[in-house]
Amino acid sequence: MIDLKRVGTGLIWERDEKEKDKDSNSFDLEEDMEGEIKMKSFDWEMKREMFFDREMKMEKRKEVFWLGGYGNRGKQSRGVRAGLSFSFLEIVVEGEVDSESSAEHVFNASGSRSKRKIYVHLKKFFRGTRYTSLPFLISIGSKYKEGDIACVSGKVRTMRKDGHYEMREYNMDVLEDEQDSSPRAEGRPFPIYPSRGGLKPNFLKDIIARALKALPSNVDPIPQDVTQDFGLLCLRDAYFGIHLPKNLSEADLARKRLVFDEFFYLQLGRLFQMLEGLGTQVEKDVLLDKYRKPELNAVFTEEWSSLTKQLLKALPYSLTSSQLSAVSEIIWDIKRPLPMNRLLQGDVGCGKTVVAFLACMEVIGAGYQAAFMVPTELLAVQHYNHLLDLLEKMEQVDCKPSIALLTGSTSSKQSRLIREACISFLGLQTGEISLVIGTHSLIADKVEFSALRIAVVDEQHRFGVIQRGRFNSKLYYNSLSSKTAAGNSDGPLNGDVCMAPHVLAMSATPIPRSLALALFGDMSLTQITGLPPGRQPVETYIVEGNERGLERVYQMITDEVEAGGRVYLVYPVIGQSEQLPQLHAASAEFEAMSSRFESYSCGLLHGRMKSSEKDEALRRFRTGETHILLSTQVIEIGVDVPEASMMVVMNAERFGIAQLHQLRGRVGRGARKSKCVLIASTAGSLCRLKVLEKSSDGFYLANMDLLLRGPGDLLGKKQSGHLPEFPIARLEIDGNIIQEAHLAALKVLGMSPDLQKFPDLKAELSMRQPLCLLGD
Numbered sequence: 148m149i150d151l152k153r154v155g156t157g158l159i160w161e162r163d164e165k166e167k168d169k170d171s172n173s174f175d176l177e178e179d180m181e182g183e184i185k186m187k188s189f190d191w192e193m194k195r196e197m198f199f200d201r202e203m204k205m206e207k208r209k210e211v212f213w214l215g216g217y218g219n220r221g222k223q224s225r226g227v228r229a230g231l232s233f234s235f236l237e238i239v240v241e242g243e244v245d246s247e248s249s250a251e252h253v254f255n256a257s258g259s260r261s262k263r264k265i266y267v268h269l270k271k272f273f274r275g276t277r278y279t280s281l282p283f284l285i286s287i288g289s290k291y292k293e294g295d296i297a298c299v300s301g302k303v304r305t306m307r308k309d310g311h312y313e314m315r316e317y318n319m320d321v322l323e324d325e326q327d328s329s330p331r332a333e334g335r336p337f338p339i340y341p342s343r344g345g346l347k348p349n350f351l352k353d354i355i356a357r358a359l360k361a362l363p364s365n366v367d368p369i370p371q372d373v374t375q376d377f378g379l380l381c382l383r384d385a386y387f388g389i390h391l392p393k394n395l396s397e398a399d400l401a402r403k404r405l406v407f408d409e410f411f412y413l414q415l416g417r418l419f420q421m422l423e424g425l426g427t428q429v430e431k432d433v434l435l436d437k438y439r440k441p442e443l444n445a446v447f448t449e450e451w452s453s454l455t456k457q458l459l460k461a462l463p464y465s466l467t468s469s470q471l472s473a474v475s476e477i478i479w480d481i482k483r484p485l486p487m488n489r490l491l492q493g494d495v496g497c498g499k500t501v502v503a504f505l506a507c508m509e510v511i512g513a514g515y516q517a518a519f520m521v522p523t524e525l526l527a528v529q530h531y532n533h534l535l536d537l538l539e540k541m542e543q544v545d546c547k548p549s550i551a552l553l554t555g556s557t558s559s560k561q562s563r564l565i566r567e568a569c570i571s572f573l574g575l576q577t578g579e580i581s582l583v584i585g586t587h588s589l590i591a592d593k594v595e596f597s598a599l600r601i602a603v604v605d606e607q608h609r610f611g612v613i614q615r616g617r618f619n620s621k622l623y624y625n626s627l628s629s630k631t632a633a634g635n636s637d638g639p640l641n642g643d644v645c646m647a648p649h650v651l652a653m654s655a656t657p658i659p660r661s662l663a664l665a666l667f668g669d670m671s672l673t674q675i676t677g678l679p680p681g682r683q684p685v686e687t688y689i690v691e692g693n694e695r696g697l698e699r700v701y702q703m704i705t706d707e708v709e710a711g712g713r714v715y716l717v718y719p720v721i722g723q724s725e726q727l728p729q730l731h732a733a734s735a736e737f738e739a740m741s742s743r744f745e746s747y748s749c750g751l752l753h754g755r756m757k758s759s760e761k762d763e764a765l766r767r768f769r770t771g772e773t774h775i776l777l778s779t780q781v782i783e784i785g786v787d788v789p790e791a792s793m794m795v796v797m798n799a800e801r802f803g804i805a806q807l808h809q810l811r812g813r814v815g816r817g818a819r820k821s822k823c824v825l826i827a828s829t830a831g832s833l834c835r836l837k838v839l840e841k842s843s844d845g846f847y848l849a850n851m852d853l854l855l856r857g858p859g860d861l862l863g864k865k866q867s868g869h870l871p872e873f874p875i876a877r878l879e880i881d882g883n884i885i886q887e888a889h890l891a892a893l894k895v896l897g898m899s900p901d902l903q904k905f906p907d908l909k910a911e912l913s914m915r916q917p918l919c920l921l922g923d
C-alpha cells in the first residue's frame with residue numbers, strides 16, 4: 148500500500164495502443180465509479196466509447212509528484228465524454244514506491260532499495276451537458292503542461308489491475324518553483340492542507356505563501372536564550388520549516404518548535420496564574436523553587452508531628468522507602484505558607500492511602516482539620532473502617548483524633564452512615580471532628596469546617612477540576628482555639644490567618660508523566676515507585692470464552708476456593724442487554740453461578756444496589772462468609788480485600804488495558820499467590836489483551852494504552868474532557884517535549900515572574916490563554 152506520509156514523484160503515464168486495448172478489458176474503475184456517483188444511464192457501451200475516444204487522447208509527457216511514492220516520470224491527462232451529460236478528467240500518474248511485499252525483496256542484489264512502478268489515476272467528474280462539449284474536454288485535458296511537477300495527495304483506493312490506484316478526491320499542487328521541480332526535489336516533503344470550513348487546500352496554501360513572504364524577521368516572543376537552551380528553531384524558521392521544508396528533518400525540527408509552543412504556553416499560563424495569586428516576591432520564589440527542585444523537598448521523620456509518628460508506629464507494616472519519601476515530600480509542602488496542590492500517584496496497590504492518612508495526621512497534629520473525599524460510598528466506608536482500626540492501635544496518644552463518615556446517601560434515613568453524617572455536620576463546624584471521610588457531599592455548601600487545612604481527593608480523576616477546586620472556597624480561618632485546647636496539637640503553623648486548604652489528589656490509574664503534566668501542569672507530582680514487599684505478581688491468563696474455555700475457568704475457580712482462596716467474578720453489565728446479548732451480566736448469572744458452585748457461598752455486588760446492601764456484600768466477602776463475589780466494575784477502584792486471590796473478568800475486551808490492570812489490582816494484595824483470568828469473547832480479541840499477560844507494570848501499561856488508543860481512551864470520557872486541546876502536539880509521541888516546556892516556563896518565570904521583561908511573550912500568552920485553561 149502507498150504510505151501516505153511520504154512524498155515522492157510520479158510519471159505522467161503515456162498510454163500506447165496496447166495499453167488502450169488493455170483498458171477496454173479492464174473497466175474496474177468505471178464500475179467503481181458507477182457505484183459512487185449513481186449514474187443510472189451509465190451503460191457498458193458508454194464505457195467503451197469513453198476509452199476509444201481518440202480525439203480526447205492526450206499524448207504529452209508530464210512529470211508530477213504525488214504523495215506516496217518516489218521517482219516521478221510523467222503523466223497523461225485527458226478529458227473524457229462518458230455520457231450525454233457526463234464527463235470526467237483523468238490524469239494518470241506513474242511513479243515508484245519501495246517494494247514492500249517481503250523483506251528479502253526490498254533490497255536488490257546491489258543493496259539498494261528495490262522499487263516498483265505504480266500508476267495513480269486521478270479522477271474528477273463533471274455532470275451536465277455543457278461539460279461534455281469538445282472545447283471543454285480539450286481545455287480540462289490540456290490543463291497540465293508537459294514538464295509540470297506536482298504534489299498530489301488524497302485518499303487512495305486500489306484498482307483491480309495490479310499496481311494501479313485511484314484517487315477521486317485529490318489535491319494536486321503543480322509546483323512552479325524551478326528548484327522544487329528539479330530531480331533534487333525528489334523525496335522532498337510537501338505540506339498537505341486540509342479543506343475545512345469551505346476553504347480549499349489551495350486557497351490555504353496561497354494565503355500561507357503570502358503570509359510567509361510578509362513575515363518579519365523577528366516574530367519570536369520566546370527569548371532567544373530559552374530557545375537556544377532547548378535546541379529549538381526560532382519561530383520564523385519554524386514557520387518556513389513547516390510549510391516549505393527542504394527535507395524531513397527540517398520539517399521535524401519545525402514541528403518540534405510548534406509542539407513546544409503549545410505545551411510551553413500551557414505551562415506558562417498555569418504557573419503564571421499561580422504566581423499572580425501570590426503577594427510577595429519571596430512567596431513567588433518559594434513556589435518556583437518547589438517546581439524547580441522537586442527532589443530536594445522533604446522533611447525527615449524526626450520533624451513530623453508526634454501524631455503522625457504515632458500513626459506510623461501503629462501501622463502493622465513498615466513503609467517502603469518510596470512511601471516514606473512520598474510522605475516526607477508532602478509534609479514538606481504542607482509546612483509551606485502556600486496551599487499545596489499535589490498529585491500522588493503510583494501503581495495499583497502501592498499503598499497510597501496510608502501516605503494520605505499520614506499527611507492528614509500531620510495537619511491534625513498541628514490543630515487543623517482534614518477532609519478525605521472518595522468517589523464511592525463503598526470506598527468511603529472502607530477507608531473509614533481502616534482508619535478507625537489504625538487509630539485504635541495507636542498508643543500513647545492522650546486525645547485521639549475524632550473521625551467521621553459523611554456520604555451523600557439519603558435513601559435510608561435510618562442507616563448508620565446517615566446518622567453519623569448528621570453528627571459530623573455539627574462536629575465539623577465546631578471543630579470537634581478532626582477528619583471527615585466522605586463522597587462528593589463533602590464539598591456541598593452546607594458542609595462547613597472550622598479549620599480545614601488539607602483536602603485529600605482519592606481517585607481524583609472521578610472528580611472534575613471545579614469539584615476539586617471547591618475545597619478552595621472552604622477557606623481556613625484562624626479559629627484554632629477549640630483544636631489547640633484539645634491537646635493533641637504541636638502548635639499552629641505560621642502564616643495561616645486565611646488560606647485555602649492544601650489539596651492532595653490521588654490518581655487511581657498510573658498516568659504517564661507527559662499526560663499528568665498536560666492535565667495537571669500546575670500540580671506538583673509525588674510518585675510512589677514499586678509495591679510493598681512480599682507481593683507476588685498476579686499470574687494472568689487470557690482465555691477464549693467458548694464452552695471449553697469457560698469450563699476450564701470454572702474448574703480453576705473451584706480449585707481456588709477449595710484451596711481457601713476468594714474469587715471476584717467481574718461482569719461488564721448488571722443485567723442482560725437486549726442490544727448486546729453476548730455480554731455476560733452479573734445479576735442475570737447470579738442464580739446459575741450459585742447453583743454451579745453450590746458448595747460455596749456466592750455474593751452479588753453492583754452499582755444499583757442500596758449502599759447498605761453493597762456494604763454488607765463487601766463485608767461478607769471480606770470476612771470470608773462469601774467465597775465468590777459476582778460484581779461489576781464497582782470494585783475497580785480502591786476495594787481492598789487482601790484475602791481475595793483470584794479474579795475472573797468476563798468479556799474482558801470491553802475494558803481498556805489500564806482499566807483491566809486496575810481491576811487486576813484488586814487481587815494479589817495479600818501474601819497469597821493470586822491469579823487473574825481475562826475471558827475474551829472471541830479469538831480475535833485475545834491479541835489486545837496479551838500485553839496484560841506479559842506485564843504487570845501499571846506505568847508501562849498506561850504508556851501502551853496511551854500509544855495504542857490515545858489519551859481519550861486511557862483517561863476515559865470524563866477526565867479526557869479536562870485535557871486541553873493541542874492542535875499539533877500528540878501526547879502519546881511528544882511526551883518528552885512537554886517536560887522541556889515545563890522547565891522552560893519555569894526558567895522564563897524565574898527571570899521575570901510577572902513577565903514584565905518579556906512584553907511580547909506576555910501578549911502572546913494572553914492571546915493563547917483560552918487554550919491554556921482547562922475545561923470542566
Ligand SMILES: Nc1ncnc2c1ncn2[C@@H]1O[C@H](COP(=O)(O)OP(=O)(O)OP(=O)(O)O)[C@@H](O)[C@H]1O
Pocket residue numbers: 464465466467470493494495496497498499500501654655679680784785786787789812816
Ligand atoms: N508498606 C506496606 N507494606 C505492606 N503492606 C502495605 C504497605 N503499604 C500499604 N500496604 C497495604 O497494601 C494494601 C494496598 O494499599 P492501598 O489500598 O493504600 O493501595 P492504593 O495505592 O490505594 O491502591 P489502589 O489504588 O489499588 O486502591 C493495603 O492492604 C495496605 O494495608
